[in-house]
Amino acid sequence: MLPPTDSMTGEKDRMRATPDQPSPRAVGGAHLITRDTNLRIDSFNAASGVTLTIVVRSIGFDGTPIVDIFNHAPNTDRSIKTDTYLLSDGWLLSCQVYASSGSPRRGQCFVRVQLIQGLTGATLSLATLVQGYVQDTTALAYPGSAIEPSTAGRGVIRSITGTNPAAGAEISETVPTNARWRLLAIRAIFNADPTVATRAFTMQLDDGSSIYFQSGANVTATASQSPVVQWAAGGGGAASSGTVPVSHIAQRHYLMGGHRIRTTTNNLQAGDDWGAPQYLVEEWIED
Amino acid sequence: MPKVCGVCGGVYEPLQAGMKYFHACAPVVDTITVSRAGTLMTVTADKVLTTDTEVLRTYKERPNKVDENVPTTKG
Numbered sequence: 001m002l003p004p005t006d007s008m009t010g011e012k013d014r015m016r017a018t019p020d021q022p023s024p025r026a027v028g029g030a031h032l033i034t035r036d037t038n039l040r041i042d043s044f045n046a047a048s049g050v051t052l053t054i055v056v057r058s059i060g061f062d063g064t065p066i067v068d069i070f071n072h073a074p075n076t077d078r079s080i081k082t083d084t085y086l087l088s089d090g091w092l093l094s095c096q097v098y099a100s101s102g103s104p105r106r107g108q109c110f111v112r113v114q115l116i117q118g119l120t121g122a123t124l125s126l127a128t129l130v131q132g133y134v135q136d137t138t139a140l141a142y143p144g145s146a147i148e149p150s151t152a153g154r155g156v157i158r159s160i161t162g163t164n165p166a167a168g169a170e171i172s173e174t175v176p177t178n179a180r181w182r183l184l185a186i187r188a189i190f191n192a193d194p195t196v197a198t199r200a201f202t203m204q205l206d207d208g209s210s211i212y213f214q215s216g217a218n219v220t221a222t223a224s225q226s227p228v229v230q231w232a233a234g235g236g237g238a239a240s241s242g243t244v245p246v247s248h249i250a251q252r253h254y255l256m257g258g259h260r261i262r263t264t265t266n267n268l269q270a271g272d273d274w275g276a277p278q279y280l281v282e283e284w285i286e287d
Numbered sequence: 288m289p290k291v292c293g294v295c296g297g298v299y300e301p302l303q304a305g306m307k308y309f310h311a312c313a314p315v316v317d318t319i320t321v322s323r324a325g326t327l328m329t330v331t332a333d334k335v336l337t338t339d340t341e342v343l344r345t346y347k348e349r350p351n352k353v354d355e356n357v358p359t360t361k362g
Binding site: 046047048049076077078079080103108158159160161162163164165166169170171172174176177178195196197257258260262264266267268276 | 295304312337358
């Protein structure tokens with residue numbers, strides 16, 4: 001039998017560490033938390049009434065089990081909300097984030113939890129523990145959860161009632177800041193005034209100024225008519241008697257914050273009146 | 288409770304299904320290109336005749352437009 005080398009002896013020494021003197025090997029995979037290591041959470045949220053709870057389990061340098069619990073109230077306008085928390089010194093074993101109040105759905109509340117060096121001012125990001133969407137029924141956990149970007153997977157499905165324009169004005173809906181939409185369908189009722197003229201409708205998508213898509217509706221209106229005008233992904237074709245025609249938009253129209261969904265109506269009269277549009281989108285946080 | 292935009296007159300619900308709605312005023316018509324007696328011409332909205340056939344509308348931002356969206360932190 002070969003005599004033990006220094007390194008082998010050291011290995012044996014570490015393996016003999018007692019529970020009250022945990023060694024790096026005993027807590028393999030853990031993150032070292034020193035006096036200058038702190039926890040930072042960044043959230044981007046669109047749902048109201050959400051409170052996030054962050055639970056950190058660690059073991060102190062003296063072997064004491066530690067549980068640190070923090071609460072974080074995200075903003076509700078998708079803007080970033082950042083909180084930094086002091087952690088107990090030791091070895092971080094696990095971290096979990098869940099919605100302790102509110103009912104955010106996937107696509108509404110995106111969080112990133114990281115270890116940082118420092119507390120205020122210039123800090124250094126040391127490690128990302130969890131990153132992804134939190135729901136009231138689904139937590140993010142380290143270790144375990146994937147580090148995912150905000151636009152991965154499915155978003156939340158929203159049915160939105162837009163602005164009811166004043167008479168003589170067009171429909172115009174703007175994608176909120178820090179949101180990404182996939183437009184699935186939009187529907188509105190147009191009320192023509194008694195002026196004799198044929199109104200024709202086009203829905204257009206723009207980036208806030210430049211138009212990148214237009215789709216004409218396969219329905220028109222003359223004096224005092226009130227047609228339903230709608231566009232849907234994959235739609236298109238004339239209506240048969242007694243049904244409502246559907247006009248076409250592409251299956252995957254992704255719109256960034258500031259992009260607009262608008263109508264333009266040929267021969268629009270001052271007394272013509274669009275009703276409030278109802279539209280269906282899939283939404284993600286776009287941080 | 289619906290809100291009425293004091294600039295464009297649009298009506299909207301500020302909160303829908305637990306999420307905020309951010310109103311932004313629609314642009315207004317700038318010029319309209321029409322076919323009048325077989326001739327194309329570009330006029331302002333108040334100069335369009337009911338006998339004209341519209342060809343194209345251009346829009347401009349509404350003066351003093353309201354945009355309730357939070358400012359983006361990216362360029």
